[in-house]
Amino acid sequence: MGNQKDRLIESISALREIPFSKLFLIVGEDKNKASEQNIEKVAKQIQNELKMLWDIDIRAVDKQSVLKAANQLFTMITEEKMIGNDVFLNTSGSTHTLSVGAYIAACMTGSKMITAIPKYDDMGEEIGIEEVIEIPVIPVDYPGEEQRHIITLIGEGVESLDSLIFMITPDIEKDSKEFKSERSRLSHHLSKLEEAGFIKKVKKGRNISIRLTELGRMLADMINSKLI
Numbered sequence: 541m542g543n544q545k546d547r548l549i550e551s552i553s554a555l556r557e558i559p560f561s562k563l564f565l566i567v568g569e570d571k572n573k574a575s576e577q578n579i580e581k582v583a584k585q586i587q588n589e590l591k592m593l594w595d596i597d598i599r600a601v602d603k604q605s606v607l608k609a610a611n612q613l614f615t616m617i618t619e620e621k622m623i624g625n626d627v628f629l630n631t632s633g634s635t636h637t638l639s640v641g642a643y644i645a646a647c648m649t650g651s652k653m654i655t656a657i658p659k660y661d662d663m664g665e666e667i668g669i670e671e672v673i674e675i676p677v678i679p680v681d682y683p684g685e686e687q688r689h690i691i692t693l694i695g696e697g698v699e700s701l702d703s704l705i706f707m708i709t710p711d712i713e714k715d716s717k718e719f720k721s722e723r724s725r726l727s728h729h730l731s732k733l734e735e736a737g738f739i740k741k742v743k744k745g746r747n748i749s750i751r752l753t754e755l756g757r758m759l760a761d762m763i764n765s766k767l768i
Contacts (some may be wrong), residue, residue, distance in 0.1 A: 541565055544633030545582045547669055551632040551656035552590070554672045559630070562595045564616060566638065568603040576603075601638070607754035609641030610648070614758045618651045618765055632656035632669075646677045648758050649767070653677055685738065687729050688763050689754060691738060700747040701726060 541548055544572060552563070565583040566647035568576040580598070587596045602608040617627045629646050631639040632655050639655075646653040656669040683691070690704070698704045705712065705722050712719050730750065733739045742749045750758060762768050 541567060541579060541583060542633040542635055544666075545586060547588060547633045547658060547666070548630070549654050550588075550669045551630055551654070551672050554656070555628075555630075560594055560628075561625070561741055562597065562620075563567075563590070565596060565598045566634075567598060567600050570604070576591065586741070601641070603638050603641075606637055606641045606644070609638055611645035611754050611758055613642055613645035614648055615761070617651055618647055618761060619768065621649065621767060622765055627651045629653040630655065631675075632672075643675070643677070644755075646675075648755075648762070650677070650679065667713070668683050669711045672718070682759070682768055683733060683738070687733055688759075688768075690726070690729055690733065691752065691760050692763055694750055694752055694756070695760070697749060697751045699744070699749045701730070701750070704750065 545613050565586060567580045567583050570576050571580070583598050587598060590596060594615060601612040613629070617629075627649070629642045629651055631642050631653065634642065643653060645651070653675045654672055656672050658666050659668045659670040661667045682688070690708075693704060695709050698707070701723060702714070704726060705719065708726075709718075709722060712722065730739065730741075733756070734741060737753055738759055740750060740751050740753055
């Protein structure tokens with residue numbers, strides 16, 4: 541959320557036909573900024589005003605980084621989906637960074653996303669909302685089963701392609717024809733995962749270590765949670 545208290549409350553009120561059981565108000569982690577202190581103050585006001593209608597929780601995310609915000613929102617959404625809840629993301633009045641992060645999280649989890657279109661008077665002053673619209677979410681084309689398995693094996697990172705090969709096939713001999721074939725096959729899969737933005741390669745001496753990106757960690761969490 542941003543500091544547009546009235547816009548956010550109006551957008552929530554406009555969706556009363558949806559049986560919400562819980563609301564999360566998302567604020568920024570950086571409490572040293574005066575703007576974030578004001579936003580948290582607004583969040584607490586909303587929490588107090590609407591607490592008789594819904595269970596309201598205030599959560600903090602990194603609003604300075606799109607991908608970190610997306611990952612944190614993704615975790616919250618995943619926790620709710622695992623207990624059978626659907627999630628709507630409402631970006632009415634949010635900062636651009638948080639809105640983009642929310643969109644990524646919505647795409648990754650297949651969640652719905654809405655926002656309020658503000659209404660202005662002849663002087664250009666905001667006087668409410670025109671309407672609440674649903675933002676189309678583009679489905680993520682997830683990797684196939686074998687590439688998903690590779691993602692889960694990488695976990696916190698592997699130090700070389702050879703290490704990954706031995707994780708998949710512990711008994712394989714390094715100088716064998718099968719090892720060379722496996723190396724070629726995994727290199728192909730890793731290139732595809734890198735192109736999709738799920739992994740990154742880091743050169744360390746003669747070896748190239750493999751790490752998950754923020755998107756890769758989100759995907760790994762979804763796989764481990766059996767959401768895909």
